């Protein structure tokens with residue numbers, strides 16, 4: 001992209017200030033900035049209307065989940081269906097590791113965090129170990145696709161190499177990068193990180209499938225005749241990945257998606273909740289749950305929206321291709337955005353100073369026709385690490401790992 005084209009593109013979105021320092025840059029900086037302007041989707045900034053994204057939610061009603069009791073009654077059947085699919089090479093996994101580990105106060109990718117006490121136990125290591133349990137049981141390797149971002153790709157890939165892929169077969173590990181989105185002020189003006197660099201951040205975990213397409217990963221899926229993709233978060237060190245019982249239940253129920261859910265610990269727990277939206281399966285993310293939704297009770301006096309997603313979904317791949325051109329809703333999130341001020345100084349703000357733009361994986365559920373909310377025991381499958389201490393922290397995860405007999 002040349003200077004004139006860049007100027008025109010920025011004008012369209014009222015972001016011309018990005019080129020304010022262009023004349024001061026050397027040739028390689030100029031080139032880098034023009035490339036970034038070319039690759040960045042600025043249209044997101046025009047979606048800020050009075051500081052908010054348009055809210056187009058339908059009518060929310062409760063959904064029924066397959067409960068532990070129901071699952072236990074058919075466990076062996078589900079398990080054998082799932083193992084059959086795995087052994088036929090129809091199942092793959094996607095690790096979402098494009099987010100930053102900022103809440104842990106580390107600049108490294110979250111998966112590199114060492115949660116060990118007497119020996120190093122990295123988050124990535126726990127995840128691979130969990131997947132290896134199924135590989136050992138099924139007797140076949142499972143393709144694992146790992147989503148990174150511009151900010152952590154190098155660090156993640158070198159770490160896996162250095163750790164010898166935690167004994168996983170490297171032929172079955174494939175990395176791909178997710179796309180980035182600009183960060184902006186409350187007025188929708190894109191922040192600069194430096195004179196030659198726009199402030200960008202990973203564009204939310206909703207971009208995982210389109211990023212897989214852009215990176216050519218979907219070609220591997222086709223070539224290998226993979227039908228199911230188990231997508232999961234980097235931060236839950238206890239989750240079962242490519243869980244045969246979960247896979248079998250989703251196949252048995254003829255659903256396009258399966259979503260692992262837990263009963264919420266309390267109405268304010270920071271998990272998205274499963275529901276029906278205009279009669280179709282859907283999820284309301286925690287920061288968008290109203291007081292009313294959190295406190296509604298069903299006819300038995302139990303919370304009506306009690307099934308929280310743990311971010312472990314099983315997608316039937318062909319339907320993802322059908323919906324991939326549909327636009328996912330944009331979520332506008334207030335965040336602390338490091339930026340360069342008008343004096344050219346780099347500032348790391350103490351409190352939120354603008355918006356990041358994200359699409360979320362949970363919005364894909366509403367686009368697909370059928371979803372099986374599949375209950376799992378929270379003490380056996382949900383140990384998310386979001387914070388250093390307190391709720392959903394390294395401390396709480398260590399406690400749960402110990403309870404499950406895992407040495408740290």
Ligand SMILES: CC(=O)N[C@H]1[C@@H](OP(=O)(O)OP(=O)(O)OC[C@H]2O[C@@H](n3ccc(=O)[nH]c3=O)[C@H](O)[C@@H]2O)O[C@H](CO)[C@@H](O)[C@@H]1O
Nearest residue numbers: 096097098099202203204205233234271272309310311360
């Ligand atoms: C949007 C989403 O799914 N939120 C879920 C997430 O909340 P949570 O608040 O943890 O969601 P985050 O967006 O922080 O991260 C979720 C996962 O997505 C990855 N990531 C995130 C952003 C990005 O641009 N790229 C990327 O790969 C992260 O590395 C992480 O593995 O986990 C909770 C369970 O613990 C669920 O109840 C929430 O519904």
